[in-house]
Amino acid sequence: MKFVSFVLRNTFRNRRRTVLTVLSIGMSLFLICTLRTLLEALENPPATPESARRVLTRHATGLANNMPVAYKERILKVPGVEFAVSNQWFGGEYIDPANFFARFAVDADHFFDVYPDYQVESPEQRETFLKNRTASLAGKRLAKRFDWKVGQTITLKGDIFPVDVETRIAGFLEGGNSDDSFYFHWDYLNELIPKEMADRPGTFVIRAGSSDDVPAIVDSVDSMFQNSAAPTKTETEGAFILGFVSMMGNVRFLITSISTVVLFTVVLVAANTMAMSIRERTGEIAILKTLGFTPGLILTMTIVESALIAVTGGLLGALAGRYLYRGLDMGAVTQGFVPFLDVRWETVGFAGAVSLAVAVISTFFPALNVSRMPIAVALRRRAQ
Amino acid sequence: MIPIKYNIRSVVVRRMGTAMTVFGVALTVAVFVSILAMVRGLQSTYVDTGNPLNLILIRRGSQTETNSFFDRDVKKIVETMDGVEAAAGEIVVIINHPRVTGETSNVMIRGISENSMALRPGIQLVEGQMFKPGLREMVVSRSISERFKDTGLGESIRIGRSDWKVVGIFDAARTAYDSEIWADYNEVAQEFERPIYSSILLRTSGEDATADLQKRIADDRRLKLDAVGEREYFEKQTSTGDAIKILAYFVAVIMAIGSCFAVMNTMYAATSRRTREIATLRVLGFRRWSILVSFVLESIVLGIVGGIVGCLLALPVHGISTGTTNFTSFSEVVFQFRITPELMAEGILFAAIMGGIGGLLPARLASRVPIVRALRSDG
Numbered sequence: 001m002k003f004v005s006f007v008l009r010n011t012f013r014n015r016r017r018t019v020l021t022v023l024s025i026g027m028s029l030f031l032i033c034t035l036r037t038l039l040e041a042l043e044n045p046p047a048t049p050e051s052a053r054r055v056l057t058r059h060a061t062g063l064a065n066n067m068p069v070a071y072k073e074r075i076l077k078v079p080g081v082e083f084a085v086s087n088q089w090f091g092g093e094y095i096d097p098a099n100f101f102a103r104f105a106v107d108a109d110h111f112f113d114v115y116p117d118y119q120v121e122s123p124e125q126r127e128t129f130l131k132n133r134t135a136s137l138a139g140k141r142l143a144k145r146f147d148w149k150v151g152q153t154i155t156l157k158g159d160i161f162p163v164d165v166e167t168r169i170a171g172f173l174e175g176g177n178s179d180d181s182f183y184f185h186w187d188y189l190n191e192l193i194p195k196e197m198a199d200r201p202g203t204f205v206i207r208a209g210s211s212d213d214v215p216a217i218v219d220s221v222d223s224m225f226q227n228s229a230a231p232t233k234t235e236t237e238g239a240f241i242l243g244f245v246s247m248m249g250n251v252r253f254l255i256t257s258i259s260t261v262v263l264f265t266v267v268l269v270a271a272n273t274m275a276m277s278i279r280e281r282t283g284e285i286a287i288l289k290t291l292g293f294t295p296g297l298i299l300t301m302t303i304v305e306s307a308l309i310a311v312t313g314g315l316l317g318a319l320a321g322r323y324l325y326r327g328l329d330m331g332a333v334t335q336g337f338v339p340f341l342d343v344r345w346e347t348v349g350f351a352g353a354v355s356l357a358v359a360v361i362s363t364f365f366p367a368l369n370v371s372r373m374p375i376a377v378a379l380r381r382r383a384q
Numbered sequence: 385m386i387p388i389k390y391n392i393r394s395v396v397v398r399r400m401g402t403a404m405t406v407f408g409v410a411l412t413v414a415v416f417v418s419i420l421a422m423v424r425g426l427q428s429t430y431v432d433t434g435n436p437l438n439l440i441l442i443r444r445g446s447q448t449e450t451n452s453f454f455d456r457d458v459k460k461i462v463e464t465m466d467g468v469e470a471a472a473g474e475i476v477v478i479i480n481h482p483r484v485t486g487e488t489s490n491v492m493i494r495g496i497s498e499n500s501m502a503l504r505p506g507i508q509l510v511e512g513q514m515f516k517p518g519l520r521e522m523v524v525s526r527s528i529s530e531r532f533k534d535t536g537l538g539e540s541i542r543i544g545r546s547d548w549k550v551v552g553i554f555d556a557a558r559t560a561y562d563s564e565i566w567a568d569y570n571e572v573a574q575e576f577e578r579p580i581y582s583s584i585l586l587r588t589s590g591e592d593a594t595a596d597l598q599k600r601i602a603d604d605r606r607l608k609l610d611a612v613g614e615r616e617y618f619e620k621q622t623s624t625g626d627a628i629k630i631l632a633y634f635v636a637v638i639m640a641i642g643s644c645f646a647v648m649n650t651m652y653a654a655t656s657r658r659t660r661e662i663a664t665l666r667v668l669g670f671r672r673w674s675i676l677v678s679f680v681l682e683s684i685v686l687g688i689v690g691g692i693v694g695c696l697l698a699l700p701v702h703g704i705s706t707g708t709t710n711f712t713s714f715s716e717v718v719f720q721f722r723i724t725p726e727l728m729a730e731g732i733l734f735a736a737i738m739g740g741i742g743g744l745l746p747a748r749l750a751s752r753v754p755i756v757r758a759l760r761s762d763g
Contacts, residue, residue, distance in 0.1 A: 016652060020645045027642030031635060061544065062480035062490055064450060064714060065576070091451070159447045229577065233480070246487035247716070249708035258415055258635055265411045265639065269646045272404040276653050337627055
C-alpha cells in the first residue's frame with residue numbers, strides 16, 4: 001500500500017498522455033456498451049411472468065396470410081386456454097412514413113385479460129376504451145414522442161388495408177411491451193375493410209392458465225388446424241419476437257464482430273501508451289532495482305498504473321452511455337427503430353472488467369521485459 | 385517547405401509505436417468499409433433493378449406488391465390502353481420457410497404469366513428448365529436456393545397443401561428479383577385460393593408514353609391503381625439499408641474519435657522526442673508554419689497508411705453473400721458485400737482526416753518550440 005502515491009504520481013506525470021488514453025479507451029468502451037445494449041434490446045423482450053403465459057397463433061404459411069375469425073372459438077375450447085383475442089397488424093402510416101411504430105387492431109373485450117401486465121393510467125381511461133368502438137390506447141413513450149393528449153384524434157393511413165382508420169385516444173398504456181405500441185378495436189377495423197378481407201385476423205393472442213400449459217396448447221392448436229385450408233403455427237410471445245430478430249439477418253454476428261474489432265483497438269491503444277511510458281522510464285526502473293525493488297513489485301506497479309488508466313476510461317465510457325441514452329429521446333432520434341436503450345449496471349461492470357483485462361494483457365509483456373532487464377543494460381539504454 | 389521525405393523517414397524510424405497507431409487507424413477503417421460494403425451491396429440490389437420502360441401497377445395506396453390485390457378484369461382495360469406494348473398479370477405471396485441455418489424467414493413467391501420473362505430480359509435460367517404450366521413446379525433464384533432449405537434443383541418444398549418441385553435455377557444479375565421464387569400464375573393463385581392480381585407489369589412504347597400512361601391510370605376512376613416506374617418502385621426500397629447505414633456511421637464516428645486521441649498521443653510523443661531536431665530546423669531557417677505543416681503532413685501520412693491497410697483488411701468481405709428482411713415487402717432480400725474503388729477511396733480519405741485532426745494540436749506545439757532552450761536540452 002505504501003506505493004500507492006508512487007503509482008499515482010507515475011500515472012499523472014504525463015498528464016496529457018494519460019488524459020488522451022483515458023478518452024480513447026472511453027470512446028471504445030462507450031461503443032462496446034452501446035452495441036451490447038442494442039443487442040440486448042433486440043434479443044430480450046422484457047420477459048415477465050405474464051408474457052410467459054402468452055401464446056401467439058398465426059397462419060403457417062406466413063404473416064401475410066390470415067385465418068378465419070371462427071378459429072377463436074375453437075381455440076378457446078382447448079384445455080388450458082383462458083382467453084384469446086384476435087389481433088391484426090395494421091401497418092400503414094401516421095402522417096409520414098418515417099413515423100414508424102407498431103399499430104394493432106385487437107379485440108377490446110378481453111384485451112386486458114390477455115395483457116394483464118399492461119397498465120392504463122386510470123380506470124376511467126380503461127372504461128372509455130372498452131365502451132367506444134373508435135377509441136384507441138397509446139403507449140406512454142409513444143404518446144410522449146408525438147405529444148399526444150387524451151381525446152386527440154389519430155388518423156392512420158392504410159397500406160395493407162385499403163382504408164384509413166380514424167381513432168380517438170382514450171388513454172395511455174405502460175408496462176410489458178406496450179410503451180411504444182398503439183392499439184385500437186379489431187371490430188372497428190373489420191367493419192371498415194372490404195368484405196373479401198373481413199373476418200380474417202392475422203394472429204390470435206392466447207392467454208394460458210399457467211405457463212406449464214403452454215407446450216400442450218401449442219400442440220393442440222396446431223394439430224387442430226393441420227389439415228384445414230389455413231394451417232397454423234403457434235409459439236410463445238418470446239419466440240415470436242425472436243423470430244423477427246432472426247429475420248433481420250445475423251444481427252448478433254454483426255454486432256459481436258464489430259465489438260471484437262473495437263476491443264482489439266482498445267488493446268492497441270493501451271499497449272502503445274504503456275510501451276511509451278515504460279520506454280521513457282527504463283533508466284528510472286534501473287535505479288529502482290538498484291534500490292532493491294524486486295522485478296515482481298515493479299511489474300505489479302506498472303500493471304496497476306495501466307489498470308488505473310484503462311478502468312477509468314472504461315467506466316467513463318460506460319457511464320457516459322448510461323446517462324446519455326437516458327437523457328435522449330431514443331424513439332425520436334431513431335424514428336422508432338430503437339425505442340429506448342438502457343445501459344444496465346451489469347453492462348457498466350462488464351466494461352470495467354473488460355478494461356481491467358485489457359490493461360493486464362497490454363502491459364504484461366513490456367512491463368515483464370523491463371522488470372527483468374539487467375540494471376547495467378537498462379542504465380546504458382537510458383544514456384542513448 | 386520541409387521535404388515530406390523527412391516525415392516519412394521519421395515515421396519509419398519509430399517502428400513499433402507507429403505500427404500500433406497505424407493498425408488502430410486501420411481497424412477503424414476496416415470496420416467502416418466493411419459495414420458500408422454491406423449497405424452498398426444491399427442498396428445496389430434495388431438501384432440496379434428494373435427497366436425504364438416498365439411500369440408496375442398496384443392497388444392505390446398499397447405501396448408494395450405484397451399489400452396489393454385487385455380484380456383480374458382490370459388487366460383487360462389496361463392492356464388495350466394507348467402506349468401499352470405488353471402486360472403481365474402477377475401474384476405475389478409470402479411464405480415462411482427455414483433458412484439453411486435453421487431459423488425461418490419470409491420468401492417471396494411470384495406467380496408469373498407468359499409475358500413476365502420477356503418483360504424482364506435480364507433474368508436468365510441457368511440450370512434445369514422452366515416450370516410447366518399446370519404443374520406445381522417452380523424456378524428459384526440462385527441466391528435463394530443457396531440460402532434456404534430444400535430449394536436446390538430437384539428438391540421440393542411444401543407450400544400450402546401441395547409439394548412444389550424446384551425444376552430450374554435462375555439468375556437475376558443481383559437485382560431484387562434475385563430474392564424470389566417463380567411459379568405459374570394459375571398454380572399459385574389456386575394454391576392460395578386468391579383469384580386476384582397483386583400487380584400488373586406493363587411495357588410502354590416509349591418515355592413519353594410512360595408519363596402519359598401514369599397520368600391516365602392515376603386519373604381513371606375505374607382502376608384505383610398506382611402506376612409506378614419499375615426502377616422507381618425498387619429504388620424506394622433502398623431504405624431497407626438505412627438502419628445499417630446509421631449503425632455504420634455511428635460506429636465509424638465513435639471509433640474515429642477514439643483513434644484521433646490515439647494518433648494525438650503518438651504525435652505528441654513524436655514531437656517531444658524530436659524537440660531538438662525541430663529547434664535545429666528552425667535555426668536552419670524553416671518557419672513556424674512550415675514546421676506545423678510538416679507535422680500535420682506526417683500525421684496524415686500515418687492516417688493514409690492506416691487507411692490503406694484498413695481497406696486491405698476489409699477486402700476479404702467482398703462478395704460474401706448474406707440476407708436481411710426488407711420490411712417494405714416483408715420478405716428476405718439476399719445481397720453481397722460490395723467493396724468498390726470509390727468506397728476504398730472514401731475509407732482512405734476518412735483515415736487521412738483522422739490523421740490530420742489528430743496531428744493538428746501536436747504540430748502546433750512543435751511549431752512553438754522555444755529554440756534556445758530546446759537546443760540546450762538533452763532530448
